[in-house]
Amino acid sequence: MSSPIGRLRSDPKTHDAHELLTDGLAGSDLRSLLLDVAAQRAARRTPSGVLTQYKADRFCEPSALDAVAIAQAEASALQAVRPHFRPIQLSPVSPLATSSAMSEVPQNNVVTTMRMTEVLSDPTNVLALEAALERQANASEIVRLAAAHRVLRAQTFDGPRSYAHFSLLGMVSAGRDRGNRQFEVDELLRHIRALTAAVISIDADADVVVRVTDHSGRLDEAQTIVDTLDTESSIDTERTHGVGYYDHLCFKLAVRRGDELIEVGDGGSTTWTQQLLSNRKERLVISGSGLDRIVM
Numbered sequence: 001m002s003s004p005i006g007r008l009r010s011d012p013k014t015h016d017a018h019e020l021l022t023d024g025l026a027g028s029d030l031r032s033l034l035l036d037v038a039a040q041r042a043a044r045r046t047p048s049g050v051l052t053q054y055k056a057d058r059f060c061e062p063s064a065l066d067a068v069a070i071a072q073a074e075a076s077a078l079q080a081v082r083p084h085f086r087p088i089q090l091s092p093v094s095p096l097a098t099s100s101a102m103s104e105v106p107q108n109n110v111v112t113t114m115r116m117t118e119v120l121s122d123p124t125n126v127l128a129l130e131a132a133l134e135r136q137a138n139a140s141e142i143v144r145l146a147a148a149h150r151v152l153r154a155q156t157f158d159g160p161r162s163y164a165h166f167s168l169l170g171m172v173s174a175g176r177d178r179g180n181r182q183f184e185v186d187e188l189l190r191h192i193r194a195l196t197a198a199v200i201s202i203d204a205d206a207d208v209v210v211r212v213t214d215h216s217g218r219l220d221e222a223q224t225i226v227d228t229l230d231t232e233s234s235i236d237t238e239r240t241h242g243v244g245y246y247d248h249l250c251f252k253l254a255v256r257r258g259d260e261l262i263e264v265g266d267g268g269s270t271t272w273t274q275q276l277l278s279n280r281k282e283r284l285v286i287s288g289s290g291l292d293r294i295v296m
Helices: 004-010 012-024 027-043 047-056 067-081 123-137 182-202 220-228 272-277 291-295
Strands: 093-095 117-119 143-152 165-176 207-214 232-235 249-257 260-270 282-290
Touching: 004 012, 067 143, 067 165, 067 182, 067 291, 093 123, 123 143, 123 165, 123 272, 123 282, 165 182, 165 291, 182 207, 182 220, 182 249, 182 260, 182 282, 182 291, 207 220, 220 232, 220 249, 260 291, 272 282, 282 291
Parallel strands: 207 232
Antiparallel strands: 093 117, 143 165, 165 282, 207 249, 249 260, 260 282
């Protein structure tokens, strides 16, 4: 069975419209057209119709978790990382392709607006934009930023701890290459320690476990990280998740509950600021932690 978009592209009645919307209009004209379409469709909706969608649309339903607990978790996490990362408050939206242009995340995995923006699906992408601007203004300073944000993702997740929207703690470190991946090693250690502190600030009894991977196959830097950490850590040579997303060095952070390891954090080095600033000497380390999972 063909996909809906494939059917629409092959239909003569909608093919020309698709071409017009994709390539035939300037960005400002497309925005005006889509906003008018939305306004006319909204004018035809009734309150009962809005309620019907609210009941059925997974993007719109509220979280089942305690709102006070989530708010406290966000505040605790930001306080825990504050000595080393500067917290900032992000906008609910970012420029169109914030995720897909840098990290090749499919655009269909984010919620796109009609104003050529997208709802935040990951704070680290936007923190990378902010860090790039600060690096552009002062290339001699290492920029370390953090944000706790409610994100919305369009793809469907499986499992009892999976929701369309959830709170994420994101952090980035942006600086210049110091050779021998020294920047990456130092900042990965900083991120792991900060994420560990954030988790413990929410759950004082959390038993944190760290797994470090180097997708390049080199083990020296990964071993240095493992040997330096105080928490339980090891090298994971079997991990394939993150290939193409992270630039070699990466880690996963989990909390042990009996025999179960619950993943609550992830991070690694990326090429995002290299792309943003067109400078191969730029280095960026990112990390994130799902605060809803820690609260649960």
